[in-house]
Amino acid sequence: MKTESRLEKVLASGALAVTSECGPPRGALPEKVREKAGMLRGCVDAINVTDNQTAMVRMSSWAAGILIKQMGLDPVLQMVTRDRNRLAMQADIIGAYSLGINTMLCLSGDHPKFGDHPMAANVHDIDSVQLIQMVVKMRNEGKFQGGKDIDHPPKMFVGAAANPFADPFELRVMRLAKKVKAGADFIQTQCIYNLDKFETWMEGVRQRGLHEKVYILAGITPIKTAGMARYMKNRVPGMDVPDAIVKRMESVPKEQQPEEGIRIAVESIQRLKEVEGVSGFHIMAIEWEEKVPEILEKSGLLPRPEP
């Protein structure tokens, strides 16, 4: 074991891991965090805490993570390279680790243009791959990025994101390889609707043996409405929603669409379970956390193992 991470333990045990996420509130109310995280208790192995998701200011991910940690749950500290330079990021990593956070996810973050501070400076002192490198170096070598020794280095279980669907597709496996090379321990993918394309990607991943070097958690987002399906299809960059999904959502009356969305999510999980190299699932039920237990239940992923 590289770390104390509960997620690492589950994955190492060979069981299918389950993570989900919790967006911190846009205010200083800790209850909001606790409420959301509470819904996931007993259903997931770790809870991702987003970092100024979609470039909107929220409670910092490490603070929310600590609140979750205090609930006895396991947060995954998300960190984007957009908002802080390498000094701030390393400081936050040490601080979070000192309070018991041992799992993190390295991202570049959405461009400020999409958020509520489009005028903000776009830091990107380092990029997400370099962030992985940095955290791994802190853990493995006990050194800061600048090269100096760390007194009691943080041991983070390091995750990265992968989008099997973005363009250019031919680069997608390579880019995963690059993140693996940088030292990523686990991968959470973009939400998957185009299962065929995902399987094609996984085939590439397996060909290069990457699935043996990194745990891949398949991203699942249940669709609430046909409108949401259409929106994701047309408006969200790097998202691949096949027409069949949109049509399927449209084919049922509005009041039954949430149910249909959950059904699709469950079917997807069941199919992906069989894909070699898939080590678990990352359920991103955006503002719909209450449905996560139901999905997991129906997918046969409950109860969670106790590592």
Add this chain to the structure above:
Amino acid sequence: MITAVRKPMEEIIACVSPYDRILLVGCNECVSVCSAGGRKEVALLSSALQMHFLKQGKTIEIREMTLERQCDPEYVEELVNYMDGADAVLSMACGCGVQTIAARFREKPVFPAVNTTFMGASERQGVWSERCQGCGDCVLGITGGICPIARCSKRLLNGPCGGSTKGKCEIDANVDCAWQLIWDRLKALGLEKRIEDVIEAKDWRTSRDGGPRKIVREDLAS
């Protein structure tokens, strides 16, 4: 070249309105090439200002001058004879030119009439695009001749991110994804493998982050 665009008239007017005699100085270098601050734009701005103030019932005196290069003190020196006749200087050069004038004529207020925008190249007539951020440590040799720092919205050195769509950047469908371009170029060069090399975190000291930079050529400097 350094590109620039004229500031909104409102802002320029606000700057110069306390003054009666204005020396409007253009530059025949980069800003002329990008049609922002050469003789033509100087004449147009002069006319527009004149009209604005005339409309207010105020006559201002605008002297138009366009220097060969406003960022060289020798050329700026050409203004010396006209400074007494001016209450303020309005410069249509890039920030370098404005500062050169300000440094030479300490007692005269100097205002920029353009926003210096970026270092760019001409795409076609009337279209200029950012190409370089002057980071001081060029990576073009390993990125297939396309600068990810200037041209990737996130400055990723290990792109592309998940937002790359059909060769375009997620922030704007009119912006090329720099990493798609890099990838295409590497493929064309038969250097696909290179995309998997992790480019290490950049040393930004050579860039603006290292503080204002200066080049001193020992062999030339006097």
Add this chain to the structure above:
Amino acid sequence: MTDIFEPEIVAFCCHYCAYTAADMAGSKRISYPPNVKIIRVPCTGKVDAIHIMKALEKGADGVYVAGCLEGDCHFKTGNLRAAQRVRRVKALLEEIGFDSRRVEMILMSAGMGERFAQTAREFTEKIRELGPNPIRSAIQEQARRAAG
């Protein structure tokens, strides 16, 4: 002093179309207001934004650039370039709070004597409605004050 405002209008006319159309209006004796004064240019592509600005600055109440019909420019695209420049000047005028309707781009062919006259009539009427160029009024006001 008369109460009717007689605007002074400058028309930059290309030699091949608009100027010829003006001659055509002449040979057909189609009358139009005498307010329009023509400056002949080989092509409206020659009309610089500065020419338009200077005309207004010097006191023109209206300025129009009259070129060939789209696709008919003797020099291929001069009329389109002129139209782009006119748009730019209009934008600049708006920025300094000057009514950009005082500047227009108009297209016509050499044979359109009637259209030339019609345009002159309409444009003059429009400018008459917009009133005197505020700059010209200001200049005249200043001159009056200086004199008196």
Add this chain to the structure above:
Amino acid sequence: MNTRKAGSQTVLVIGGGVGGIRAALDLAESRHSVVLIDKSYAIGGLMTRLDRTFPTNNCDLCTVSPHLSESGRQLRIDLKPMTVVEQVEGVAGDFNVTVKTMPRYIDLDKCTACGECAEKFPDWVRFTPGLDPRAPTCMRYPQATPHAFSVDANKVTDFDALEGVCKVGAIVPDDREKTETLHVAAIVLATGAELFDPAVLDNFGAGKYPNVVTGLEYERIMSASGPTLGQLVRPSDGKRPARVGWIQCVGSRGINRADVPYCSSVCCMYALKEAVVTKERFAEEIETCIFYMDMRTFGKDYERYLTRAVDEYGVRIVRCRPHSVVEEPETGNLSITFATDDDARHKTEVFDMVVLSTGFRIPESSVALANRLGIDLNEHGFAQTSGFAPVATSRPGIFVCGVSESPKDIPETMIQASAAAAMAGAQIYLDENEIEEEEFFPPEQDVSGMPPRVGVFVCDCGSNIGGVITVSRLVEKVRSFPCVAYTEAVGYGCSKESMNRMEALILEHGLNRVVIGGCSPRTHETKFQDMLRRCGLNKYLVEIVNIRDQDTWVHMDRPEDATHKAMKMLEMGVYGVCRAHPLVEHSLPMNKNVLVVGGGVAGMNAALLLAGQGLRVYLVERESRLGGIARNVRATLEGDDVGRYMSDLTAKVQAHQKIQVLLQSIIVDHKGMPGRFTTGIQTGPRMHYMQIEHGVTILATGALAHRPGQYLLGEDDRVLTQLDMDAKIEDDPESVRGMDQVIMIQCVGSREPRNPNCSRICCQSAIKNALRMKALNPEMQIYILNRDIRTYGFQEDYYREARKQGVQFIRYEPDRRPDVRATENGLVVDAYDDILGCRLEISADAVVLSTGLIADDETTEELSVLFHLPRSDDGYFLEDHVKLRPTDMSVRGFFLAGTAHAPKTIRESITQGQSAAGRALTMLAKQWINLGAAVAKVDGAKCSACLICVRACPYNVPFINAEGYSEIDPAKCHGCGICAADCPARAIQLMQYEDDQILAKLDGLFERMN
């Protein structure tokens, strides 16, 4: 050919009217030497006596006069006034012509036309054969060439006294008749005709009542250069008439004693013009009424002129045959008695003036001349030509144009003149190596650094300018403008007299810039530029201010405003010219190939003539064979065999080594400049692409045979067009012979809103077919339903013949069109007969529709876009000047021939084909193309090498040179100025239109105002 002697490179042109002048100018421009003789003491002919010409109602004196005195061309023209032909010997290419020149008693080189002699001895000297020969101040026309008086020796009683008044010693008392022999290669006869003198008629009161005048006299009364100085007043009491009536066909169409049988072709239009001008120029309230038999407005756009005259101007037209004119002695008013078709009772109307529209007559002197020339005349006394050689007389080497050939109007005369010149020129071998001569101009003085001394000369252009504004007031005002050193009113500035005066003034006052207040620089710039050159000034130091076309003509009703505007315009001109500086012109070699578009009659004739001159011709035809619409015509009205002519012509064209025929070919792209065009063509069934380089283009794309879906055409086989019938008569005479009753309907698809003009050819083709059908079956009943029968010129003979043979002509009005029904027994036509005043129902074996021609809209539109050429509203190509340049297009290097110009007969198409070739030759005779001086120039010191000009130029001319700044090759620059306006460093200036000149004009306009 070696048989030709040296020196036989000259063409003799007899007659100095517009036709003769045109022919002489064309020949001179084509580098031939010309002797132009005229029996009068000044050239100009009839046209110079007209007030205004239709359809533009322009006073075209100013358009003709520059041609008459265009100095560069005079080098090759030897003008001999008061000269007649005595005898012609020899053969084509080698004529010896004896000519006799009458004594003028005045030395042309010395006479300044000051008028002193005429003032002192008005009876002895001549200048003005206008309406009133006694008015000495009135010249024949103010721009007369040569600009000199002549002396009537018979009346001179004291030559010493006459010599005494002439300060320049121009009087030559011992001047004698001179006879000389000219050695010429060809002769062009352009003596024109006289107008009929109606005094021999007793019913209209001509010569008896003062207020009865001829059309020409009426023109003189209206004319600015006429005896009343442009005031419309009646001769009896000098009052303005309130009612003017015109009587048509006086002396023509055989309706009166002493009449000629043919139609004079021009009288309907000139009467309409006079009526319109009367209303337009003098007073709208003047009542105008035209009494006519057939309204023959068959020329290009003439029908629309008629419609405008009637609908917009309120000119009244009455179809009738006036019986007589009687004067009321106490008032001088005149009553016209007439009967109309629909009412046989005589009616009487009273007018203040009556104008007799008299037509052309060949004078005895012309018949005698024809005898001396040895050419045949037709029965009417006009030069005999053959059907397919319209300008060739019976004697090889002698050609004819204008009214000497047949009655015709100015544009047709111009077309024929150019054709005759081309045919005459073809008799001469031209030495390609001959060096082009340059007119001698004194060396240019260097005006740089000199303060501007501007001379402002203001024309009154007769009443064109002077009638609206007071030129003297203007001149006074101009004197106060800055830099103006001298200013003067110059009357007709383009007249030789005024030019001489201006030249003298320029030198006397040391002027170094000139502003001319006059007409459009588009037409007169060259003339005044040459004037400056003669003064040793660079031609770009003159500014023409268009106070006529763009001021007095359009503000006639508000003279105060017009005066003010003229002042402002002149001020702009003065300010602008102050910034002008000497410029150098550039040139490129001329490409001598010709592209002819359209392989019909006109195109093939043009091609053959040009190829015969050794030029390479590319003949592009859209169809898979040559011939065009004429292929479907079997015979002409005159009975000539069109089929044989066409096959001969086609064979000649195809066999000619210098002609490359490209069938099934279309034009796809085009670029270049006059003299150096490149045109892309897709040719053959595989649409192979090729490019042709050529100097000129002749458009002869033809028109379409109209087939409107009217009167069951296309539904019933028995309804045919005239073209169909033409073929049927030839191919299936038996079926035609079997017809008992045939009806023809005229103006089908013409003279109606959708196609408002007259198709010109239908009346003659109807009569042609009617006569041929009558020949097949004399018993056949033929009815021709018509609106007017327009058998102009000698076609009238056939109209008369048809009537004689019993062909019935029934009129219909457009609001009572005939109706055609198909019944089991045959066709039935319902028609309303105006004369009988009832409906007729006529059954018919066949109905023949005169559908005429319609513009090939698709083709002309496509080509007009490709070539940037204008079209008329009805889709025909639009010539440069409807009167004087009917074959030239507005873009230099483009010429027009055949029915692409307007509907015309085969003979007329042949003429214009030859004419187009002739006009093309005037251009191709030059070795170099003058590119002018309006080119962009880069100031290298200012250039920041930004490439904006490189990218902006539509012709890719600018480049960044080795020195690192933009360079523009003046030989390639087209002079649009786009680069200059785009240059961010203001480093580029377009010569002749520099920024400071434009800004100076604005200063001129606004200086005083503020």
